[in-house]
Amino acid sequence: MSDVRLRVENLHSYYFAHYGTVRALRGVDLTLEAGSVLGVVGESGSGKTTLARSIMGLLPPPGRIVDGRILFGGRDLRTLTPQEWQALRGRDIAMIVPNPRGELDPLLPVGEQLVAVIRAHTDKGHREARDLALGMLRAVQIPDPERRFRAYPHELSGGMAQRVVIAIALSCSPHIVISDDATSGLDVTVQAQILSLLDDLVRQQASSMIFITRDLGVVAHVSDRVAIMYAGEIVEMAKTTEFFDHPAHPYSMMLLSAFTHDHALRARWTKEGDSPDLVRLPQGCPYASRCVRAQPRCQAERVPAVEVAPGHFVRCLYPL
Amino acid sequence: MTIFQYVARRLAFIVPQLLGIVAVSFFLVSLIPGDPAVLMLGPLASQDSIAKLHASLGLNQPLAIRFLHYVWRLLHGDLGTSWQTQRPVLLDLLQRAPATIELVTYSLLVAIAVGIPLGVYTAVRTQGIPSKIATMYGSVAGTIPDFWLGLVFIFIFYNRLHAVPAPTGRLDLAIPPPPTITGFYTIDGLLTGDWTALGSALAHLALPALTLGLINAGPIFAMTRSTVSRMLDSNFAAYAQLSGLPRSLIIMRAFRNAFPSIVTVISVLYGFLIGGAVLIEFVFSWGGAGQYAVQGVLNADIDPVLGFVLFSAIFSLVIYLAVDLIYFALDPRVRR
Numbered sequence: 001m002s003d004v005r006l007r008v009e010n011l012h013s014y015y016f017a018h019y020g021t022v023r024a025l026r027g028v029d030l031t032l033e034a035g036s037v038l039g040v041v042g043e044s045g046s047g048k049t050t051l052a053r054s055i056m057g058l059l060p061p062p063g064r065i066v067d068g069r070i071l072f073g074g075r076d077l078r079t080l081t082p083q084e085w086q087a088l089r090g091r092d093i094a095m096i097v098p099n100p101r102g103e104l105d106p107l108l109p110v111g112e113q114l115v116a117v118i119r120a121h122t123d124k125g126h127r128e129a130r131d132l133a134l135g136m137l138r139a140v141q142i143p144d145p146e147r148r149f150r151a152y153p154h155e156l157s158g159g160m161a162q163r164v165v166i167a168i169a170l171s172c173s174p175h176i177v178i179s180d181d182a183t184s185g186l187d188v189t190v191q192a193q194i195l196s197l198l199d200d201l202v203r204q205q206a207s208s209m210i211f212i213t214r215d216l217g218v219v220a221h222v223s224d225r226v227a228i229m230y231a232g233e234i235v236e237m238a239k240t241t242e243f244f245d246h247p248a249h250p251y252s253m254m255l256l257s258a259f260t261h262d263h264a265l266r267a268r269w270t271k272e273g274d275s276p277d278l279v280r281l282p283q284g285c286p287y288a289s290r291c292v293r294a295q296p297r298c299q300a301e302r303v304p305a306v307e308v309a310p311g312h313f314v315r316c317l318y319p320l
Numbered sequence: 321m322t323i324f325q326y327v328a329r330r331l332a333f334i335v336p337q338l339l340g341i342v343a344v345s346f347f348l349v350s351l352i353p354g355d356p357a358v359l360m361l362g363p364l365a366s367q368d369s370i371a372k373l374h375a376s377l378g379l380n381q382p383l384a385i386r387f388l389h390y391v392w393r394l395l396h397g398d399l400g401t402s403w404q405t406q407r408p409v410l411l412d413l414l415q416r417a418p419a420t421i422e423l424v425t426y427s428l429l430v431a432i433a434v435g436i437p438l439g440v441y442t443a444v445r446t447q448g449i450p451s452k453i454a455t456m457y458g459s460v461a462g463t464i465p466d467f468w469l470g471l472v473f474i475f476i477f478y479n480r481l482h483a484v485p486a487p488t489g490r491l492d493l494a495i496p497p498p499p500t501i502t503g504f505y506t507i508d509g510l511l512t513g514d515w516t517a518l519g520s521a522l523a524h525l526a527l528p529a530l531t532l533g534l535i536n537a538g539p540i541f542a543m544t545r546s547t548v549s550r551m552l553d554s555n556f557a558a559y560a561q562l563s564g565l566p567r568s569l570i571i572m573r574a575f576r577n578a579f580p581s582i583v584t585v586i587s588v589l590y591g592f593l594i595g596g597a598v599l600i601e602f603v604f605s606w607g608g609a610g611q612y613a614v615q616g617v618l619n620a621d622i623d624p625v626l627g628f629v630l631f632s633a634i635f636s637l638v639i640y641l642a643v644d645l646i647y648f649a650l651d652p653r654v655r656r
Binding site: 058089094103107108154 | 566651652
């Protein structure tokens, strides 16, 4: 498990908006090992999607990676040409998007969209690609795949469309799958089915996965390691078991306490406050304004990541 | 829904639509000042003979009765008679409508051939000098009067370069029209192998079609550019890029998704140009239906005007029906 598939070092991605520079990612470091699943958790605006898009090389303008390296297959992805990017996306690194009915081409049967991706990345003919596409639809457990192959996106339910997008992402057996909030719009039972399906398929293909979500509960099930993001930084990263046994960051405690029915516990870790403005970030810890353990020092200095246990990193001056 | 149900439903609406158009145009045309009897008999006619002619034309009856008479005759295929040509309006229109439709169709083909590629190009490449030039052309095309551009072209290509025949109608005077099959000289020439007539018809079409085409490429260009660039910014294009699909395929998909909007603007132009080409018909002495209608308006010759309105209404409805069929074929969401 020590074979590193993807290493992100000191990644900074900013959006250069007219009202100021939104510093959406500030010094993100992470490694993804072969065959493992990394869960990335954070509230909206914490930089999860920016992280995914940065790795895919497709930050929507006015976004840009300003610093750092993304190492994959011995190369820094930031040095790829557009042609190399096009070959890599979908084949080596594939992404599963949320709200897939809005992401598929409304005028094409979903099977043809699957075939198009397969043909773009392999030298298969149309017949072979079609067979593989049907096999993928079967693999994501779509009932009656021949009929669904000819269906248009608007004819599918949200859960079915999500399966199609998973089939597209896995069709070329990518080394890395990035799932960005892929199950958020679905109801709980469908969500559970899709999660276990995704987990099975990724492990079968020996792919690695970055699983981005707002839901800490989901992460407990699917991921080997957990990274908690807050305001563009990873504030805590650990093996999943280690994280749930010994959470160290006050923000992690706040997230975890939200799951309990223990009001007293929840109240102990929750403090009213605003998320920091990413254009005008405070000098010190961005969580300080909402942190129940904050000390004067927290407002003043930039907080480095420290290793509190082997492989367990926390960005906090007063970890638990 | 099958395509037959779809067409049947559309056709069912056409009859009331036509009736409404006839009613509105009948009452509007009746507001045009001018007395056909006075114009027909001349300034020296006596009150008595004018009254007689009024009676024989039915002009002394109330407007509502005249309308019912008109509809009754319409239902029997009688569009009335033009006092200027002394011929049934139906025959006049059958002769002149193909002239206009032929001109407008070729103009539209020019407009499509110019507008769509330019629109796609500028949507894909928003920066750069070619895009700037195309954008400039797009805004200029909407503001130039077509008759003026027609005159400029006549000056350049006929007076100076002698590249085209004189702007006097659809054929050289010495060349007889090809045997009538469709009324379109180019198609009839092709069908009957009358190459002289075909060549002359094409040469006469060149300038007016180019004029109207270059002017009307403007809206097609603008619609193509805006919808294709919107599609390129849409989620499905972003997802296609995330999936590593080639740029050319993404552009093709964007164009396909933009196509219904482009077809819409083309169909609106088609219907509009049937009447909107009239100034060019005058400039090139085309002898088309628009010219016929304007002569009617100027001389209180009411039946040709109403006949023309009815003709262009039917033409537009047929075009819109065709467009709906295109939507039906292109967009699976319409078929529900």
